[in-house]
Amino acid sequence: MQSQDVAQRPAPPSSAGPVVDVEQAEAALVEHYPRLVRLAYLVLPPGLGRSRRVLTAHALAQRALPRNRTPAPVIPAQHGGPPCSSGVESLGDGRDGDPGYALVRLQVLRMALEAGLPLKRKAWPKRSQLPPVLPQVWGLKLFPRSGGAEELALDQRLSTLSGPARAAYALRGLERLADDGVRKVLTAAGVADADGALLEADGIPAQYGLLDSSEFDPCSLQARPTDLMRRRQHLKAALAAGAALLVCGALLGLPGEGWGPDGAAAPPYARNPAAQAALDPAKLTRVSPTAWRGSARTDFSVWPARGDLTGDSSLLRRALTVWARPGETVRVSATPGTPSGGPAGPPQLLYAGTVDVARVVILYDGLRIARYAEPKEGTQGAALDFARVDGAGRAEAGAVVLGRADGNVRYLTAPWVKKAGERDLMKPGSGAMDLALTDGVTAPLASPVLRSGACTSWNVLQLTDGTKTRLLTDLGELVPARLTAGRPGSPGEASGAEALRTWGPFACSLGTVRSAGVRSVSAWAFNEQPLPDASGSAAWVCTRAETWRGGGARVLAQFHTPGGTYGAVAAKAENVLACGARQPHVLAGVLWKSKAGDWYLLAAGSRETASIRATGGVGGSSQTNLLTVPAERGARAELKGTLRDGRSIGGLR
Incomplete structure (x- = not known):
């Protein structure tokens, strides 16, 4: 049980670490806020639900700021990052893992673990075990954007772990800590059996790259309404009791939220004739298989309908209805800048068929590609994805x-x-x-x-x-x-x-x-x-x-x-x-270390660059589009260039 994995009184940070001022902790919290919130979201118990986990993760990160000067724990060493050219250092690189960050990370982790502890009859609940007072969002449910099948599978596997094991997996993946470092952080956070948590986390494949996905990002959110019918009923009741009774009776006659004829779709809000026509599978646009040969356009509008289920009216109806009004259990995702509303008219059918273990429908409305996917058996776990494709030509519509x-x-x-x-x-x-x-x-x-x-x-x-x-x-x-x-x-x-x-x-x-x-x-x-x-x-x-x-x-x-x-x-x-x-045009520079151990500022511009000048931590100039200047490790420089026509260009940052 989680109550046995986490000690009742967390161990304080090691006195061997540096003392952190409130200002230093605040700077670390603001700079690394998205990472801290993602860490809290991964550790919080999945039983809270995605919307409450999002708000709780933000609340825990915001509560991590200490009230006064506090000793920070010793910072464990990280694993190496992605491979890159040896001896190259970006002019704008920062450094995380400072004492202020280590302190707020430990506090976030400690509170996230406490949130998963069961409540006791004879003890007051901890603040982290209660729903957050702030932040609060009324009338909306917020949850991260959906990832792919791999992210969903990883989320399901993480839900089977205890809180300390989820914390161990997150520290390995997000923070890239070695097991010794994970063990130190978990112990400082009050985990009684850190070795057991690491062993339990070993039972899940090390798909750490997926933790950077939008599936686990509580800072990039989707919004959906809460129970609209209940809110409407309360409003009507406040205005006039008699009118509220009539409205409630009408609403009770609408379809419920279970799996009905429309599959994963939510109940309809209105009976607009044009909107209803867009949901009729018989009115879907179907293009001839040879239409593209004689068309002046070669884009998605001339794709024929393909797949072994193009004649399955029930599947097509479910896809269209879920597009118009996705239910709360439908996983909806859209690329940035893509509207996710229903089709304005009957869309074009590009595909309907069986793909691996799912039934898939691909639709096109002239602006967007929409993909509806459901399991072969039932509609539980249906997904709806959108991508903007307006202006696509032959090259992009491949x-x-x-x-x-x-x-x-x-x-x-x-x-x-x-x-x-x-x-x-x-x-x-x-x-x-x-x-x-x-x-x-x-x-x-x-x-x-x-x-x-x-x-x-x-x-x-x-x-x-x-x-x-x-x-x-x-x-x-x-x-x-x-x-x-x-x-x-x-x-x-x-x-x-x-x-x-x-x-x-x-x-x-x-x-x-x-x-x-x-x-x-x-x-x-x-x-x-x-x-x-x-x-x-x-x-x-x-x-x-x-x-x-x-x-x-x-x-x-x-x-x-x-x-x-x-x-x-x-x-x-x-x-x-x-x-x-x-x-x-482009101008950029790096700090480069030679095999002899000497550091240089190397800068280059495109061929129209006539001269380059470096100022700040490194000084030097060149009357060509290349610059090489001796430098010190960690130096910062500002680059300015002049084009052949006399215009100025700044260094890319």
């Missing part, structure tokens, strides 16, 4: 995700696709492995976003339509992102030999734009720089992820030294024009 299972992903391809293959983007010299196509459905291929552990490969989908060969990558959404390479404004497909060599060292950086509504990602090798120790030349590459909503583009400037497997992120920015068609 494939849609049908389903993910066992670390693999299966796609439905466009009718013009003649050949499909699987390629490891990290191995540009290797060829593509052919994938079988059955009525447009690919054989399963490994999904990079479902992988756990270190990034050692990045498998992408290669599609050939008779004119071009394109690469698409799964980023955890319905529509895979297109990969391109080349100068902004005129990039080419990433399937060519030179483009593949450009992408090779930087494939793992695609994980940074997972679930961000990405339409395409382009890689641009904007410069090469001779290294000051004569060990060769380093490559500078800029990657830019464009989104379906237009805004929110994410830019990374990356640096790759000879012989290295991975590139290192030198700078990153969001919502900037740099490295894009409207501003095809």
Whole structure:
């Protein structure tokens, strides 16, 4: 029982640690708030329900601030992070794991464990065992965005663990602590049997990468109404008792919340004729299998309906009705910027069939792709996913995700696709492995976003339509992102030999734009720089992820030294024009350590850069688009550049 795993009086932090001021603890709490809330959410007992766990996790994180100067525990060492080029340090890197963070992390963990203790008759409940007073949200239920099948399976496995075991798993995965470090933190938090908690956590596969998913992010939320009928009844009763009785009688006659003819759908709110017409399976738009051949458009609007269940009216009705009004048990997700409301009219049917262990329906309304999935038996556990695809052309409308299972992903391809293959983007010299196509459905291929552990490969989908060969990558959404390479404004497909060599060292950086509504990602090798120790030349590459909503583009400037497997992120920015068609310029720098142990500031700009100047912790200038200056480890520098036309450009940060 959990009451035996957690001591009644938690051990205080070790006096060997430094004393933390309230201001230092507050700074750590504000800086790492999302991480602390995620840790609390993972440790809290699943029986609270997703909505209450979200609010409780925020409440615990906000209560973690000490009232006065407090000794902090000794900070356990972390495991190494993701692989990167040795000796490269970003100019903007920060450092977590400070004493202030260690103190508030311990307090959050302690309260989250206490929240799972059973209440006792002869003892007052602890504050963490009671529903939080603040924050509170009235009239809405808040819960994290749904992840994929792997995240759901991990959440179910975590729910079977005790509180200390969930804490051990979270500290290993989120904090990357070694077992000795986990044992110290659990003991400081009051866990009586830390070794037992670690042993219990060993029973779950080490899918630590999934803990960064939106499934476990209580800071990125979806909102749904609470019991609307009950609220309406109370309001009517307050205005007029007689009117309230009539309204209650009418509401009681509506369908209940059980599994009725509409499956996982919620009760209807209105009988609008146009809305009802959109729910009629007989009125679904179905395109001829040869329509795309003579159409001026080659996008989702000319995809034919495929699958073995296109004639199953009951399944189609459930899919349409759940789209219009998803019930509380339906897992709904949408890419950023995608509305999740019902269709304005009858949508187009793209697919209805059996995929692995589920029945899947893919619909298109001209703006969005909607995927409805339910188990083969019953409708318990139904899911509804949305992706924005307005403005998609032949390049972006090449494939849609049908389903993910066992670390693999299966796609439905466009009718013009003649050949499909699987390629490891990290191995540009290797060829593509052919994938079988059955009525447009690919054989399963490994999904990079479902992988756990270190990034050692990045498998992408290669599609050939008779004119071009394109690469698409799964980023955890319905529509895979297109990969391109080349100068902004005129990039080419990433399937060519030179483009593949450009992408090779930087494939793992695609994980940074997972679930961000990405339409395409382009890689641009904007410069090469001779290294000051004569060990060769380093490559500078800029990657830019464009989104379906237009805004929110994410830019990374990356640096790759000879012989290295991975590139290192030198700078990153969001919502900037740099490295894009409207501003095809970029300037970035890194601190680099030579084999002899000397540190340098290396900076590079695109070919239109005429000069570079560094100020701040490192001073120096160059009248070319490359800069090499001796520096000290940990130095911070500001970069400014001048373009050939006289305009100024700032360093990407």
